Amino acid sequence: MTEIGQAPRHHGWRERWLALRNRLVASPRFQRWAAGFPLIRRTAHRNTRALFDLCAGFVYAQVLFACVRLDLFGLLRDGPLPSETIARRLDLPPERCLTLLRAAVSLELIARLPDGRFTLADLGAALIGNPSVALMIEHHAMLYADLADPVALLRGEAGPTRLAGYWPYADDGSTATIDPDSVAAYSGLMAASQALIAGDVLDALPLTDRACLMDVGGGEGVFLTHAARRYPNLALRLLDLPPVAERAAARLSAEGLGDRVACFGQTFLDASLPVGADIITLVRVLHDHDDARAMALLRAVHAVLPPGGGLAIAEPLAGTAGAEPVGDAYFGFYLLAMGSGRPRTAGEISAMLTQAGFIGIREHSTRRPLLARLITASR
Numbered sequence: 001m002t003e004i005g006q007a008p009r010h011h012g013w014r015e016r017w018l019a020l021r022n023r024l025v026a027s028p029r030f031q032r033w034a035a036g037f038p039l040i041r042r043t044a045h046r047n048t049r050a051l052f053d054l055c056a057g058f059v060y061a062q063v064l065f066a067c068v069r070l071d072l073f074g075l076l077r078d079g080p081l082p083s084e085t086i087a088r089r090l091d092l093p094p095e096r097c098l099t100l101l102r103a104a105v106s107l108e109l110i111a112r113l114p115d116g117r118f119t120l121a122d123l124g125a126a127l128i129g130n131p132s133v134a135l136m137i138e139h140h141a142m143l144y145a146d147l148a149d150p151v152a153l154l155r156g157e158a159g160p161t162r163l164a165g166y167w168p169y170a171d172d173g174s175t176a177t178i179d180p181d182s183v184a185a186y187s188g189l190m191a192a193s194q195a196l197i198a199g200d201v202l203d204a205l206p207l208t209d210r211a212c213l214m215d216v217g218g219g220e221g222v223f224l225t226h227a228a229r230r231y232p233n234l235a236l237r238l239l240d241l242p243p244v245a246e247r248a249a250a251r252l253s254a255e256g257l258g259d260r261v262a263c264f265g266q267t268f269l270d271a272s273l274p275v276g277a278d279i280i281t282l283v284r285v286l287h288d289h290d291d292a293r294a295m296a297l298l299r300a301v302h303a304v305l306p307p308g309g310g311l312a313i314a315e316p317l318a319g320t321a322g323a324e325p326v327g328d329a330y331f332g333f334y335l336l337a338m339g340s341g342r343p344r345t346a347g348e349i350s351a352m353l354t355q356a357g358f359i360g361i362r363e364h365s366t367r368r369p370l371l372a373r374l375i376t377a378s379r
């Protein structure tokens, strides 16, 4: 342990090398030299840009937010437009509209054609195809307000956050006071974004040998709707808090699945789960809960599965190769602001599953691990 004021003790050549390198990189003289020295100029420029992007990340997100709020991408859906027309349609002063358009071009959301008109670029076009991402971008206004003082948040001194109000079950897990109005917004957002995930998870999770699937914390039943279409003979059950289960029953009836899916309105925390399913799914559920509650949930699932029954956990994980900031920075701070849960690594989930009595723990690759990874286990 190193006490304050004491020189740090480094162990091994690697730590000595890292300390030397960090001292060098921190020196303004070295930085100036590196920016001009041919062999490392590219690395130096890349690092400068990466650091600038980190500083400016909030500005980029607000440019995107403005595009979504003004429906710029919808406006360009039918083809390129000149900036004067865009300004008129968005009700912006022409020069300010140009500021937005240039910013959006620099972020590769839109592109400028040689004749000066603006058109969708890959990222803007992708947003049109995924309306739930636009909903998420608008939802982030709450997150950013909660992150205004991240140090206070980390120290637990920030007071009540907006996200804690948005996710009423995050508070103390008590479900007695949750009323229908307080679940409508988050359930709608989850239902919209579930369409992105369900296909990827079901592609990686074969259910041909299963008779009855219960989706616990199943929201409005969008995941089950996808499962029902793929597996016409699979019996289906959904469990969620009573006002959410009611919404699920209404949505599933509207989809013509009212007779196929049994909906249970109850908490998964302090009551036992219904028996009868031989596969239980937790899709974007576990990471919402602190370790004690997450362990209680895993034990409750284990208790109602038959021998050989399966559990599938699908959610974005910490430490996902190539998407480290998504799990560790984005979800880490999102859940911190929400006041409950944490993103876990595959290893952490595996250890919890073992502790809850599960065996045969495996990870399956998914199409977009950034959105959801999949871990299965058996009783």
Ligand SMILES: C[S@@+](CC[C@H](N)C(=O)[O-])C[C@H]1O[C@@H](n2cnc3c(N)ncnc32)[C@H](O)[C@@H]1O
Binding pocket: 169, 173, 175, 190, 191, 193, 194, 216, 217, 218, 219, 220, 223, 239, 240, 241, 244, 266, 267, 268, 269, 282, 283, 284, 285, 288
């Ligand atoms: C992040 S949402 C995910 C919903 C859905 N699985 C999806 O991926 O779209 C978490 C779900 O867990 C439910 N939930 C949270 N705490 C619960 C509890 N104690 N008992 C039952 N359901 C709960 C919420 O109501 C919500 O529908």
